[in-house]
Amino acid sequence: MKLGFLVDLNLCMGCKGCEIACKVENEVPLSSWRLRVKYVDVGTFPDTKRTYTPLRCNHCADAPCERICPVSALHYLDNGIVNVDKERCIGCAGCVMACPYGAIYIDPETNTADKCTYCAHRIAGGMMPSCVVACPVEANIFGDVADPSSNISKYIMEFQGNVQVRKPEKGTNPHHYYVGGGEVQLNPLASKRVEGFSLFNNITHLKHIGKGH
C-alpha cells in the first residue's frame, strides 16, 4: 500500500475548509500550518484570475527530510506516509532545510519539527484525513496509488498527461499530485511575493521560530 493525495485544482474554490479542519484535527498552533491554501492572482485588470493551491507535505518516496534526520524522528510508515516522532526530534531543523517544498516547520510549542502526516492517526483508525472530509467539492482525492482500482489511481488514469507534482526536478518522487495546475500554482518562484503586504494580513515572514530563536 502506498497512500497518495491528488488535488484537482479545477475544483478547488479556495474556501480554506481543509486548512481549518487540519488545524483543529491536529491542534496546529497559531502561526504554523500543516496545510495551507495559497491564493495567487494572475493577469492585469480586467483580465484577471485568482488561483487556489492547497499545499501540504508531499510524502515523497525519496524524502530528503527522512534521509537527513539524524535520529529517525522522520520515518516511513508501511503505507508510505512520512511520519514524525515528536518525542524523538532534537530540533536541528535539518529537515526544514532539506525539504524543497517548505512543508516542515518547527512547532513553537513543542520546539520540534512537525508537518502533515496525512492524518496518520485517522488512517490507522480507518478514517479519511480531516482535510478530505472537510472539502465541500471533493477536490482532495486520497487513497492507495499502488491499487489500480482505488479512486486516486482511476483519477490519475483519467487525467494522465495532466497530472503534475511540485518540483519534479528535485528527484524526490512525491506521492502528492495535482490536476489542472499551472506554473504559478506549483512553482513558488513564478509569482511575485510582495514584502509586507498580502490580502488579509501584513506579515509575510515569521521573525523567529521556536523558543530562543
Added chain:
Amino acid sequence: MAAHETVAAMNAVVTLDVALPGIVWPWLVTMNMWAKSIGTGVILLGFYLFKNYSAETKTMKLPITLISFIFLSLFLLFTLADLHQPFRMINIFLHPHWSSPITYGAWIASALMGVLSFMLYALYIKKDEELFDKLYTWAFVLSIPVTLYTAILMGMSTGRELWQTPVEFVQMVLAATLSGSAALLFFKSKFSYELTRDLAVVLFVSVTAAFIIYMGEYIFGPGKAEEVRMTLAYVQGGEYTVMFWIGQITAFIIPAVLTLLSVLNRTTNLLPLAAILALAGLWIVKHVWLMIPQLLPMS
C-alpha cells in the same frame, strides 16, 4: 527570469498566504562552522608543521591542541545552542540514523574531542610525547571528516540549490586551511622565517582559491538554475550585497595582498593583520552564504 517577469500578461502575485518561515539556521550555525574551521584547521596545519619543522615546533604541541580543543568545544556548544531540543542531543547516540551527515558529524566530532582530551592528558599530565604523537595522527585523520561533513549536510539540503556538495567540500577544506594558517601565524615570533613563510603561502593559496570559487559562483551561478539566480540576487544588489562584499574584501582580497607582499618582500610584519582579517572575514562570508538560500520561498 521568472515567468511573472518575462510575461507581463501573467503578472502573478501572491495575494493571500501564511507567513513563511524566516531564517531557520541562524548565526549560531555560522559560529558552528567558523569555530569548526579553526578547530580542525590548526590540527591539519599542525600535522604539516610537526612533520617538516619538528625541532622548532616542539613547544607548539600544547598550544595547537588547546586551540583545537577550545574551538571544537565552541563548535559543539553552538551546535547544541542551535538545537530546539538540546537535551535530546543524546538521541543521536541512542537512535542514530546513518543516512544523515549530522549523525556522522556528531559521532566523529565526539571521537575527535575524545582524542584531543587524551592528547592533553598525554602531554600535560603523563608527559608522554610518544603517545601524543600517535594520538595526533588519529586527530589528523578525524579532522578531515569533521571538516567535510557540513558540506554533505548542505548538499543534502535539497531545497537550497546554491549549496552543492563538491564545491562546498572544497570551500570547507579551504576554510580550514585558511583558519589553521591564520591562527598559527599569531605564534610567528616562535617560528623561523621559513616556517612563517610556509604558513603565509598556505593562507595566500587558501584565500585566493576560496575567492576564485566564490566569484565563479557569483558570475556563473545565475546560469545554473532559476533558484540559484534568485538566491544570488540577494548579493547582487539585494539586501546582503554590502555584507557579501565586506566579507570578500576582508576575508580574501586584503589578506591575499598582505600575504603576497610579505612573501615577496621577505617580511612578516603584515601577517598578523592578514590573519585577523582573514578570520573575521571568513565569519562574514560563511554567514552570508548560509543566510541567502534561506530567504527564498520554498512553496
